[in-house]
Amino acid sequence: MADRNRRMVLAERPTGMVDESTVRLEEVDIPQPGAGEALARVRYISIDPTIRTWMDDAPGYLPPIAIDEVVRSGGIVEVVESNSEQHKPGDLLFGFSGWQDYVIASAANGYQPLPDGVSPTLALSLFGITGMTAYFGLIDVGKVKEGDVVVVSGAAGATGSTVGQIAKIKGAAKVIGIAGGPEKCASIVDDLGFDEAIDYKNENVSARLREAAPDGIDLFFDNVGGAILDACLAQLALRGRIVLCGAIASYNESGTGKGIANTSNLIIKRARMEGFLILDYFDRLDEGRAAVADWLGEGKIKSSEHIVEGLENAPDALNLLFTGGNTGKVIVRV
Amino acid sequence: MADRNRRMVLAERPTGMVDESTVRLEEVDIPQPGAGEALARVRYISIDPTIRTWMDDAPGYLPPIAIDEVVRSGGIVEVVESNSEQHKPGDLLFGFSGWQDYVIASAANGYQPLPDGVSPTLALSLFGITGMTAYFGLIDVGKVKEGDVVVVSGAAGATGSTVGQIAKIKGAAKVIGIAGGPEKCASIVDDLGFDEAIDYKNENVSARLREAAPDGIDLFFDNVGGAILDACLAQLALRGRIVLCGAIASYNESGTGKGIANTSNLIIKRARMEGFLILDYFDRLDEGRAAVADWLGEGKIKSSEHIVEGLENAPDALNLLFTGGNTGKVIVRV
Numbered sequence: 001m002a003d004r005n006r007r008m009v010l011a012e013r014p015t016g017m018v019d020e021s022t023v024r025l026e027e028v029d030i031p032q033p034g035a036g037e038a039l040a041r042v043r044y045i046s047i048d049p050t051i052r053t054w055m056d057d058a059p060g061y062l063p064p065i066a067i068d069e070v071v072r073s074g075g076i077v078e079v080v081e082s083n084s085e086q087h088k089p090g091d092l093l094f095g096f097s098g099w100q101d102y103v104i105a106s107a108a109n110g111y112q113p114l115p116d117g118v119s120p121t122l123a124l125s126l127f128g129i130t131g132m133t134a135y136f137g138l139i140d141v142g143k144v145k146e147g148d149v150v151v152v153s154g155a156a157g158a159t160g161s162t163v164g165q166i167a168k169i170k171g172a173a174k175v176i177g178i179a180g181g182p183e184k185c186a187s188i189v190d191d192l193g194f195d196e197a198i199d200y201k202n203e204n205v206s207a208r209l210r211e212a213a214p215d216g217i218d219l220f221f222d223n224v225g226g227a228i229l230d231a232c233l234a235q236l237a238l239r240g241r242i243v244l245c246g247a248i249a250s251y252n253e254s255g256t257g258k259g260i261a262n263t264s265n266l267i268i269k270r271a272r273m274e275g276f277l278i279l280d281y282f283d284r285l286d287e288g289r290a291a292v293a294d295w296l297g298e299g300k301i302k303s304s305e306h307i308v309e310g311l312e313n314a315p316d317a318l319n320l321l322f323t324g325g326n327t328g329k330v331i332v333r334v
Numbered sequence: 335m336a337d338r339n340r341r342m343v344l345a346e347r348p349t350g351m352v353d354e355s356t357v358r359l360e361e362v363d364i365p366q367p368g369a370g371e372a373l374a375r376v377r378y379i380s381i382d383p384t385i386r387t388w389m390d391d392a393p394g395y396l397p398p399i400a401i402d403e404v405v406r407s408g409g410i411v412e413v414v415e416s417n418s419e420q421h422k423p424g425d426l427l428f429g430f431s432g433w434q435d436y437v438i439a440s441a442a443n444g445y446q447p448l449p450d451g452v453s454p455t456l457a458l459s460l461f462g463i464t465g466m467t468a469y470f471g472l473i474d475v476g477k478v479k480e481g482d483v484v485v486v487s488g489a490a491g492a493t494g495s496t497v498g499q500i501a502k503i504k505g506a507a508k509v510i511g512i513a514g515g516p517e518k519c520a521s522i523v524d525d526l527g528f529d530e531a532i533d534y535k536n537e538n539v540s541a542r543l544r545e546a547a548p549d550g551i552d553l554f555f556d557n558v559g560g561a562i563l564d565a566c567l568a569q570l571a572l573r574g575r576i577v578l579c580g581a582i583a584s585y586n587e588s589g590t591g592k593g594i595a596n597t598s599n600l601i602i603k604r605a606r607m608e609g610f611l612i613l614d615y616f617d618r619l620d621e622g623r624a625a626v627a628d629w630l631g632e633g634k635i636k637s638s639e640h641i642v643e644g645l646e647n648a649p650d651a652l653n654l655l656f657t658g659g660n661t662g663k664v665i666v667r668v
Contacts, residue, residue, distance in 0.1 A: 060602055225598055247597070259594050260595075261593045263563065263578065264609075265609075266578050266607065267579070267580070267610070270609055270611055270614060272608040273606070273607045274600065274604075274605070274606040274607070275601035275603065275606075277601065277602075277604055
């Protein structure tokens with residue numbers, strides 16, 4: 001065991017991408033577990049776009065990360081010392097570990113055991129927030145149904161790649177992914193079974209949507225917002241549904257975006273656009289995990305993961321989400 | 335009876351507001367009713383924002399009005415000569431009369447008798463498309479419920495003024511109308527019972543919404559789109575609902591609008607934005623009309639009407655909707 005706890009705290013609020021002045025690596029004493037608590041070593045950190053939103057001093061569904069506070073994130077931790085009957089050394093737990101080496105873990109502060117037989121990286125990807133976001137967003141909010149023409153943005157990302165696969169499982173007539181660059185586009189079609197891919201960096205998204213979904217989009221699962229959302233709004237089918245999961249295109253902006261021009265197409269098409277957060281589904285995670293476990297067992301779904309080594313590289317890992325440098329779920333191995 | 339049928343046809347597609355070159359008044363022979371048909375004199379013409387959208391050569395829920403075609407609109411007609419057992423001279427019927435003096439009316443081309451005991455102007459306002467749009471939009475799409483904080487844009491207009499009154503009847507905790515100018519704002523509060531009014535021409539809508547709805551907007555019924563929609567998106571309550579009924583702010587634009595910046599607030603607030611068209615509710619109009627008849631009988635709802643005299647003034651009447659020159663339902667008396 002190292003003598004000290006390395007942790008990355010928010011030094012100043014970023015205005016665009018996270019850079020070297022955004023976070024500060026500091027060393028403090030390893031915390032001591034109290035009665036009923038365990039000391040745990042952080043093994044894997046979940047890198048999610050929402051972390052960037054928590055760095056802004058703006059109202060959100062959770063409070064902003066305070067200056068000098070450890071950067072908030074989910075993670076998988078391993079118990080190393082325990083004063084609790086619930087936890088013994090070697091146990092793997094999921095919780096809000098933050099970007100650091102050691103945490104105090106207990107059921108009271110939200111740490112839970114991993115689902116049976118699920119590896120740490122799967123626990124953060126398909127069985128974690130990512131996979132569950134895809135599952136409930138597509139099924140509960142988007143009401144995906146057989147025969148739907150489904151479009152997914154951020155399709156090579158953690159959530160998007162899962163959404164496309166679940167849409168196929170649920171009988172979508174066609175699943176079209178929007179991703180950046182020919183490699184990602186090839187990957188979602190060849191490896192993950194998407195029917196078609198649109199390369200937003202090299203193709204005209206609007207024109208390609210009209211070709212690929214000539215009768216319109218029944219369901220659009222949006223991870224990016226901005227111009228891609230606008231293009232999909234324009235190509236909606238009658239009674240189309242848009243699930244707003246993320247707006248990654250705007251997270252690094254400061255109100256400089258062009259804005260959405262095609263909302264009134266929601267009227268003409270009697271269509272619906274709805275946002276959701278996975279935290280509203282925390283009491284139904286068992287349902288989603290059971291479905292994912294079945295599909296995984298049947299070989300119908302794959303996890304796509306992008307592992308970054310070392311706590312000190314967490315800021316770069318976060319930036320990957322915005323530069324599109326990742327394919328699949330970004331996880332930092334500490 | 336006049337010898338000729340005066341009619342206003344679309345001469346050229348407008349780029350902004352309708353002007354003298356948009357429509358052409360022409361005289362043609364009065365049409366002759368065939369077997370099972372009636373000749374009817376147009377008495378009242380319904381002036382609705384959607385007419386302006388039909389003048390554009392753009393896909394919509396109905397085809398564009400063709401060049402040289404009579405301008406499409408709803409109207410109340412009076413049978414003057416009949417070859418049908420269903421219609422006798424003096425009968426008042428509702429249908430798509432268009433902007434002209436005479437039409438051939440039959441059940442086959444969609445003409446229906448007025449509801450019992452309902453005057454022609456009420457038939458076009460509270461009992462017509464306008465009132466039914468307010469009723470089904472608020473109740474079926476918006477799912478208005480007791481205790482809601484409701485905001486209505488275009489609040490002094492035909493639909494908006496009805497929406498606010500129905501929201502109060504349905505137990506909304508607070509109904510806030512957004513309208514242009516102090517007279518309209520006074521009118522919706524003093525005459526129609528809105529709790530509060532925001533004058534978008536003279537007040538900062540965002541600031542006033544934060545004051546008037548400090549805990550957020552539960553339901554926003556939008557008739558205008560644009561900057562007002564954006565301001566309401568920013569002030570949504572958790573699980574807020576936006577009913578998109580119209581986007582009058584953009585009907586005279588050609589893609590020059592600034593666009594909507596706050597769609598991602600739908601995610602944070604797990605909120606829904608949904609468009610609708612009253613034509614999807616044509617099989618349920620009896621339900622809406624029965625409710626309106628009850629409320630009218632109980633003195634709980636008022637019709638607000640703005641009558642313009644003369645077929646030749648129909649283009650100016652249409653422009654009133656966009657300049658905000660009207661209070662209530664605009665109707666042309668032919």
